[in-house]
Amino acid sequence: MTAAGTISEVGYVSLGTRDLKASIDHAEKFLGLRVTETTADKAYLAAQDTHHELVYVQAEQNGADHFGLLASNSDELAAIREKVDRAGYRVLAEQPIEEYAEAGFAFVGPEGYTWHIHQAADRYDVRAGGVGVDRFGHINLKVNDSLAQRDFLVNIFGMKVSDQIGDDVAFFLRCNPDNHGIAVMKRPDVALHHHAWQVQSIADLGRLGDRLIANGSRLVWGPVRHGAGHNIAAYYLEPAGGIVEVYAEMEQIFNPDRGVKQWDPEDLRWINQWDGQIPEMLHYGLAPVAR
Numbered sequence: 079m080t081a082a083g084t085i086s087e088v089g090y091v092s093l094g095t096r097d098l099k100a101s102i103d104h105a106e107k108f109l110g111l112r113v114t115e116t117t118a119d120k121a122y123l124a125a126q127d128t129h130h131e132l133v134y135v136q137a138e139q140n141g142a143d144h145f146g147l148l149a150s151n152s153d154e155l156a157a158i159r160e161k162v163d164r165a166g167y168r169v170l171a172e173q174p175i176e177e178y179a180e181a182g183f184a185f186v187g188p189e190g191y192t193w194h195i196h197q198a199a200d201r202y203d204v205r206a207g208g209v210g211v212d213r214f215g216h217i218n219l220k221v222n223d224s225l226a227q228r229d230f231l232v233n234i235f236g237m238k239v240s241d242q243i244g245d246d247v248a249f250f251l252r253c254n255p256d257n258h259g260i261a262v263m264k265r266p267d268v269a270l271h272h273h274a275w276q277v278q279s280i281a282d283l284g285r286l287g288d289r290l291i292a293n294g295s296r297l298v299w300g301p302v303r304h305g306a307g308h309n310i311a312a313y314y315l316e317p318a319g320g321i322v323e324v325y326a327e328m329e330q331i332f333n334p335d336r337g338v339k340q341w342d343p344e345d346l347r348w349i350n351q352w353d354g355q356i357p358e359m360l361h362y363g364l365a366p367v368a369r
């Protein structure tokens with residue numbers, strides 16, 4: 079994927095789970111991810127030819143362990159490291175904190191979220207074919223101070239705001255042509271609201287709904303057509319307590335001069351073009367693991 083700047087991809091999400099096996103089984107069954115490696119307390123899963131796009135860590139509490147962002151190159155990695163120092167964020171490790179990273183570091187950003195900035199090692203060729211999602215796409219974070227979180231993502235990671243709701247209701251930021259790799263919503267609680275996975279077409283969302291129903295579960299929202307991002311998306315709850323989004327047709331932005339698309343927060347079509355309703359699933363989420 080073509081890098082728009084400092085960060086080339088939102089590479090993976092790492093979640094703490096009280097039930098490692100249930101989380102693995104769920105990701106295999108409903109996202110069609112493959113387990114690439116397991117250790118005593120961790121499982122690595124991927125959709126693409128990569129070592130991991132999702133990591134589950136056995137933990138006392140369900141939670142958002144950390145997020146892995148890929149630096150575009152070693153110069154950008156060093157530049158982010160400097161900016162993190164200048165901004166005074168607490169660095170946790172001066173080396174990669176996961177496997178299959180060549181270089182990297184980890185730090186705690188605003189509102190307690192942990193970020194692992196790294197360069198990936200060579201592609202990890204495990205693709206077996208068959209059904210499943212194409213790739214990991216984005217995270218959506220609930221934060222108390224959305225303006226500060228936006229400034230952090232712009233100033234430290236060089237991301238660009240694609241869409242904005244009101245003055246501070248929500249921001250959708252990109253690091254490559256995907257409309258958003260990270261979204262932030264101003265909420266009373268601090269938690270990873272969802273992690274999102276791309277599929278080829280909305281037909282796959284129908285298949286997901288059918289699979290969930292056949293296994294005694296269901297979608298918690300959708301399919302909907304988002305305004306911000308233009309993706310068609312469906313959502314379900316995973317065993318660790320987080321929300322998973324599966325989506326198709328996200329807006330691709332290639333014009334470097336595209337400004338911020340501003341949405342009126344009173345007009346709820348920013349969240350769903352089709353019915354203009356706020357979903358009831360916003361209270362779910364995985365709080366950042368305290369460090």
Ligand SMILES: [Fe+2]
Nearest residue numbers: 218272274323
């Ligand atoms: Fe999303």
